[in-house]
Amino acid sequence: MTARDRILSAIRATLGPGKPPERIAAEAAALLEDPDAARPRLAAPELPEAFALKAAALGTTIDCIATLAEVPRAMARYLDAHGLPPRFAMQPVPELAALDWQGLAPHPAVAADEPAALGLALYGIAESGSLVIHSGPQNPILLSFLPLHHVVLLREATLLPYLEDYAARLAAQAIPRNAILITGPSGTTDIEGSYVRGAHGPGFLHVILIAG
């Protein structure tokens, strides 16, 4: 008998043959009914404001711009403010490559000690101030983890109110290798519980929120 058989038969011996899968699925769905009763209220009635309040509380900085075309200027502003060089890693997507980067020098591969990187979030979650990133051919996961400064573009239209709303979106699409919720810069409290930013991932998380 394999370990699998032993484990499953031990479970069956205790729990019996089990209900039909449809019944179990219905029970599981019922456990999530009326989600408002068991989740926190949004920090503000409007999603962008609610998101911004939560994100800021975690140390994420936010810059609001009107259109995608303004991204290079917003990026230049951020790099300047932190005394960073104009070279940075950028997610290899056509919509970013097509922008006019003027004096900046984005490059596609992220280095082990990359000072800054720019990427796109798939969604933002207002409840928690989280950014959602999915892995894919044009989305290296390490772009979000190796740089010291992680700059993320987020469109207001992709803001979702609650974690459940994201779970529903995920369930409706092809599941990626990695689905990541990023909620604030990397941090640790492992030495005496005192909070230090930039443990392994980015020490700075900056969101460029695009209205249009």
Add this chain to the structure above:
Amino acid sequence: MNAPFKAPFKAPFKARAAAALADPVLKTAIDRTTGNAERKRAAALAAFPEFEAARARGQAIKDHVIAHLGHYLEMFERNATARGAQVHWAGDDAEARAIVTRICLAADARLVTRAKSMLGEEIGLPHALADAGIERVETDLAEHIIQLAGEAPSHIIWPAMHRTREQVAELFKTGHQPPPAAEDPATMVQSARRVLREKFLSADIGISGANFLVADTGATCTVTNEGNAELTTTPPRIHIVTAGIEKLVPSTAHALALLRLLVRSATGGEMTQYTTFHAGPKRPGDADGPEEMHIVLVDNGRTKMLADEFREMLRCIRCGACMNHCVVYRQIGGHAYGGTYPGPMGSVLTPVLDGLAASRDLPNACTMNGRCAEVCPVGIPIPTLLRAWRRRSWREGLEPGPVRAGIGLWAQLARRPRLYRLATRIGLPALRLFGKGGWISRLPLAGGWTDHRDLPRPAARSFMDQYRAQQKARK
């Protein structure tokens, strides 16, 4: 299940507890972290008035999964396999170690990075890798600290909480090349970042645990605040997950509902900085990710817990709130417990993992004040489960002779009210002879109590005698 290499019970529990109590630095370290944790959790709950409803729901989700465990295990296996992951099953810790070691050796792995997983500790993975001659690098900052110190975790969320910053500075001075420039936490964290960054990128295999196994997607979920899990699981060629079979949830939505409880209860945050679902290996065309993903589903006593009175313990989501709020843990810290899991939840689990004979002191090291059950985010009645272990210890005759004799004698008396009252009538005046003022500070055979604190001098007459006298006077 008794792993020969672990030998966690070398010294008896009482000796370990006494040594811990005598260590003033340890007390400082414990107070700093658990005090913080308690305050932050309270603040997080105050900002989430729906917590009670969320907790009832979290408990119901876990109970639902436990009631249909076989169904969800098979569903998870099916979906994880469909995403290209290889699912392995391990009946106990030895089987789990063998599976992981085999994968590492087959891949000719020299360097393995590991993201903190208590299940990995439970199955003795660190030693197994060392025995196989594989370099293991712990990437969670706290695990990195205790790896340098050659220690086991003392807390399930803050494994290095028994170490003060001064002690960490000492470890980094010799463990980091070059050593950190200063002893403040920020400088030391930067130093660890630099040292571990090279390891992340040169590892052959990354090993993580799982906070959740999502049945309907076949994904495993890790949560960290440091970002070390993703740096552990993305660059190497192989990602291995070891997880207990109780980690299942029906869907991502159920996982996120439990996450709201887990994070608030563990650290007082609302969300971990990085919540990541891993579904299979790298897809064709993906920019990065491992070529292979292995998931080891570990029983190690869990199906036994399912079958007996400890089933509710399978709800545990490993938040650590019970130990942060435990008066005993806060005095002695995690190492004194001697098992993989310390504190109240550990005192329920250790007898399952290491046998009751070796750990019968743990269920007794509890004041039954009920704080652990009060703060448990999934409503585990920990004191009731600890009492169940005490009963079993008695039934199996594991209590030492003098204890059995003493309790047996007391039971004889307690079951015979007249005899009991007679005994108290004789005993009380005798006991009063040892009193000075209102207190008894020395008593034959009771040094274990009176060496550390005085006993109040009893009243001249027992409660029952006084009660009777009063009733009579009223008439």
